[in-house]
Amino acid sequence: MAKAIRQIGLRITVALLRLWSRPSRAGWQRSRRPVTLAGR
């Protein structure tokens, strides 16, 4: 049950992320990554 919920959750997340974001541009980009060990 937990595995199925995880799979559904993951698929929804992936679909939303694909809708939300665009393919990256080539070359150097300014980084906005926070330099932290928090977050997976």
Added chain:
Amino acid sequence: MKNVVLGIGGLLGHDANAALLVDGRLVASSQEERFTRVKHDGVFPRAAAADCLAQGRIGPGEVSDVVFAEKPLQSMLFDLTARPGGALTRALGRVLPELWGGYYTRPARALFPAARFGYAWHHLTHVAGAFHTSPFERAAFLCVDGKGEDYSASGGVIDNGSLQLLWEQPYENGLGMFYTLVTYYLGFSSFGSEYKVMGLAPYGAPRFAEKLATLFTTDERGGFRLRAPLRFTEESMIGGFPLVAAATGVAARGPRDPLTEEHIDIAASLQQIFEDEVFKMARFLRKETGEANLLFCGGCAQNCVTAGKLRSARVFADVFNSPVGGDMGSGLGAALLRQRELHGGRPFALDSRGFMLGPEPGPIPQEAQPWRVPYEGDLHAFVAGQLAAGKVVGWVRGGMELGARALGARSIIADPRQPKMQSLLNLKVKFRESFRPFAPAVLAEDCASWFEPAEPSDFMQYTAGLVPSRRNPQPASFASLRERLDFPRCEIASVVHVDYSARLQTVRPETHPDFHKLIRAFKALTGVPILINTSFNVSGQPIVRTAAEAWECFLNTDIDLLVLNDQVFRNPFQKTREEKLSWLKQFAKSA
């Protein structure tokens, strides 16, 4: 209460490793392959972590922090969506359940129940590992590898107080991927074979560079991207072969096919493109950061030819290429990042053992005793005499090296003056391609009279050139690769490549006292302050760790003598060639 930080690297599926800091002191660092005997093993580094804890006499319950050298959820979401991460994926990384992306977390949770967990951006582990093992107080960094979570190159500035990630090249279709693609296409299809192509390149001419350039886009800042999106899988690489073949007009080489002149020239072309792109990236970062020093790190920085050229070119006043700047040191980098958080980036002192932080060889096998060689007096003087007489020696002493290079603790050593030594070592000891060069270990104080630039390369991170006065002129052309290889281009041809370059190990008494003593003894006999130093293994085998592994490898190769701590053994030479080849088969997959 002790502050115990365990760094764990290898989430990307290769080169699993662990490192232990206790109250800010580096106690141990180990690679999992040295225990599982599977080269580049990417399993959870259970044995490496256990070894670190044993060396530090630390119980699992005492580990206060575990830091992983990647953010697994960010990596997974990138792989699934083929989109670079952003604010949303980073927010998800904080709220989604641990097991969604924390496939490493489960065994670690069980092993270290009291620990706080942290996840480092992969490139920053390379940067921290490089910075804290460098001589710099402050430096720009250029990290290039196949793939971080969702980026392939990054640049910024680091000092003891701050770490600024300023620039990044997104996606995985970067320079490292390109090098791997062409490496596979040239028939070197086992993981981590890029260094073979680097070693092949000096034999060729870069006449395919323009053709290969049709496979990617780039700009004046080294903004590199492959036109075709590929993945870091064998299937994807093989799928890319037709693209390279169409660009070059040369069919992909099978692993057992002979190397043609065209293949060799493609290797030279690839290496030239790689160097050009790295130089463009470095110049861009020099201009952007204004920093004097550069840390060159990440898997691509293992290309010591490029690192050596970058240092000599003075794009930056100084360049440091860390011996632990690749994935095998990512656990150390992860632990250092936590250390910086806990102690405000206070300078970190490397243990006096340098990078000999791995396990001791352990007990000598009983079956070796009948073959023990008695010697009188000093071990180093005795072994130096044997080397000068043309013997090949396995040298296993003390804690083993961290990183891909054997630095004189688990090494095969020999006399570089012997004309046929390169062929002998390649074909009868290492069982690998005959073109592969060997590295010279040279006394640091004598380096300038043999190599230029005579700058430190204590961990074999750079190439340098033989000084012109020691070069024998070569004919304009050779009938074959074999003829070119065998030409006596200098007194120490076994360790000098066909273009007179050499991947140096400068040996100084402060960092490698034992090895320094041996080379000094060799110099006293021969006048040459140089030994061949290659890792104690055969093709595809991880470097030997224990005395028992060394003994087994010794029996199955043509090494003449084996030194296990203070004892010397001669090879019984009882194995037939068929038996040796049969033993070798177990490593064939990763050769």
